[in-house]
Amino acid sequence: MTTLTFDSLNPATGEVVGTHPRQGPDAVREAVGRAAEAAAWWGGLGHPARRQRLLDYKAVLTRHLRELSRLVHEETGKPVGDATLEIVLAITHLDWAARHARKVLGRRRVGTGMVGLNLAATLEYLPLGVVGVIGPWNYPVFTPMGSIAYALAAGNAVVFKPSELTPGIGVRLAELFAESVPEQPVFQAVTGLGETGAALAADPRIGKVAFTGSTATAKRVMAACAENLTPIVAECGGKDAFIVDADADLARAADACLWGAMSNAGQTCVGVERVYVVDAVYESFMRELSGRVTKVRAGEDYGPITMPGQVDIIKRHIDDATKSGKIVTGGPGSVRAPYVEPVIVEDVPEDSPAVREETFGPTITVRRTRDAQEALELANASAYGLGGTVFSRNTRRAMELARRMRTGMTAINSVISFAGVPALPFGGVGDSGFGRIHGADGLREFARPKAISRQRFPMPGMNLTSFTRGPSELERLIRLVTFLHGRRKR
Incomplete structure (x- = not known):
């Protein structure tokens, strides 16, 4: 045969x-x-x-x-x-x-x-x-x-x-x-x-x-x-968000954002796809990001799109985003199968497929927000919930944003770093799945889990799991439970 x-x-x-x-x-x-x-x-x-x-x-x-x-x-x-x-x-x-x-x-x-x-x-x-x-x-x-x-x-x-x-x-x-x-x-x-x-x-x-x-x-x-x-x-899948707070180290944030979005040609379930930047540092961050992306090349810094059918999805998202948003770098001409050059688009509507659906390519959308709270709300307004990133020098605020981000994992002042910590569980919520590795x-x-209980000795005067149990044993149980649990805690 x-x-x-x-x-x-x-x-x-x-x-x-x-x-x-x-x-x-x-x-x-x-x-x-x-x-x-x-x-x-x-x-x-x-x-x-x-x-x-x-x-x-x-x-x-x-x-x-x-x-x-x-x-x-x-x-x-x-x-x-x-x-x-x-x-x-x-x-x-x-x-x-x-x-x-x-x-x-x-x-x-x-x-x-x-x-x-x-x-x-x-x-x-x-x-x-x-x-x-x-x-x-x-x-x-x-x-x-x-x-x-x-x-x-x-x-x-x-x-x-x-x-x-x-x-x-x-x-x-x-x-x-x-x-x-x-x-x-x-x-x-x-x-x-x-x-x-x-x-x-x-x-x-x-x-x-x-x-x-x-x-x-x-x-x-x-x-x-x-x-x-x-x-x-x-x-x-994922549609991971990257939040840049007003006090972030912008050079480091831009560097991490670019690598998180473009490495492996963007074919990363916890890769960066959406970026939300607080208004006070928006222009400065975009200068850092746009300056760095010019040095990134498909075929040199990252490889091709591995699955041929994904090219069509990437192209559809780019076409839609560039019709409604402002191109920072790249565009429809960036798709030259099997490679896609970096694409960054600003001001793409939140209901756009480029924002709502997983792209799985070297593309990101960037949006200006009033503050970190609005950035968090937009980050959480997704059916997906796998990973995410927060950049802020204020550790307390960064931790709070990370905790409130609706994801299974969040990195602070780094990107995808949780994947490299073996002691941390990996997995998502919502359309990103369930369970953990x-x-x-x-x-x-x-x-x-296997639970085993073994009786070491009979409980004197309290054989509760028997048809021989009498009223006195039940009364002793009530008194014990009242002593243990009947007092209101202040």
């Missing part, structure tokens, strides 16, 4: 990077079956043994850093330096997950309270079994490893479906894992198109699905998961 295949292409040149099998439902079912057996072995190893193997895997990835960076560069078109940074961040997260899993998930005693004085109680977090990970193409190592590393550290086996645009790097990640854990197929990659991911999400043996992609696709994945009540963590929350995301 002929095996169907597909090619991954270098988006900058159109050259074939690799050819991979289109694995259908049967192949996915076989992979999940192997993973189920491997999960029993991997989960039974315990935290210390898994920690050692994951740290070995970290070392293997580090030794192959240059090779992996080159492969990411070829499949996405991004500069090798950006690919290297992405993989380094993934390595640091793998290290954190391996070293902290036992502390976060391991068994611990918890208090029982006065009513449960005769009990001992423990809480621990146990593996789910097999976790299905459906990864994106824009950060094909860092983003899926945020699920893979934490799921593995929690004791699960993983079946990973990388994007059809970047299958080679996904396959290589799984191959290198086998060098550290050759005993069982704990981490497998399955390649293919949409039907491959659909088969993975629909398999009833999957304990959880970790999905990264568009909001629309997330809804379809959720529908497939719903058939088996399979839980899902969904990291979807990274940090202690990310470890717990891929485990199930």
Whole structure:
């Protein structure tokens, strides 16, 4: 029987990077079956043994850093330096997950309270079994490893479906894992198109699905998961805002804003897409921003648009924005597929697609606001809620703005810095999805809490969970509860 295949292409040149099998439902079912057996072995190893193997895997990835960076560069078109940074961040997260899993998930005693004085109680977090990970193409190592590393550290086996645009790097990640854990197929990659991911999400043996992609696709994945009540963590799109307060360091703010918007050709879920600048510093900030953007070049500082269909969306947003707003740099002529030169447009109406919809390209809209409060209100007036940025020298005000920003993460006087802190959870609200990867929350995301209570001795005169319970025992309970909880606290 002929095996169907597909090619991954270098988006900058159109050259074939690799050819991979289109694995259908049967192949996915076989992979999940192997993973189920491997999960029993991997989960039974315990935290210390898994920690050692994951740290070995970290070392293997580090030794192959240059090779992996080159492969990411070829499949996405991004500069090798950006690919290297992405993989380094993934390595640091793998290290954190391996070293902290036992502390976060391991068994611990918890208090029982006065009513449960005769009990001992423990809480621990146990593996789910097999976790299905459906990864994106824009950060094909860092983003899926945020699920893979934490799921593995929690004791699960993983079946990973990388994007059809970047299958080679996904396959290589799984191959290198086998060098550290050759005993069982704990981490497998399955390649293919949409039907491959659909088969993975629909398999009833999957304990959880970790999905990264568009909001629309997330809804379809959720529908497939719903058939088996399979839980899902969904990291979807964003329309992240960048607030510049009146006392901000404008040079640093402009530098961070430009990189947050243009790096990776703007193909970053937590990239800067909307900028709100307080009136008092608007002109000065725009001079800084417009002066810096002239030095940024597509094809040199960032790569091509990886997904060909995204070019049409970017062009539609630019066309709409430039009809109603004021062009600072670039314009409709900036779109020269597969590249898009930087585009900055001022005074675009808030109901414009360029402001409301995710563009996922090297473009930003900039708006003047009366004050930081108005900037915050505009920032929060979005269906998305992934990340955001605040620039201000006033730490107290910056913290308050960051807390009130309707996002899962906010950076202050930096951009996207939260992604590089392994202890911080990563995820959004609203149309940006739900659930968390990274940090202690990310470890717990891929485990199930197990609560155990054990009676140490019978409670004298208070056998409350028995048909032999009498009025005197109930009266003693009422007196105890009244003593503990009946007094009003001042």
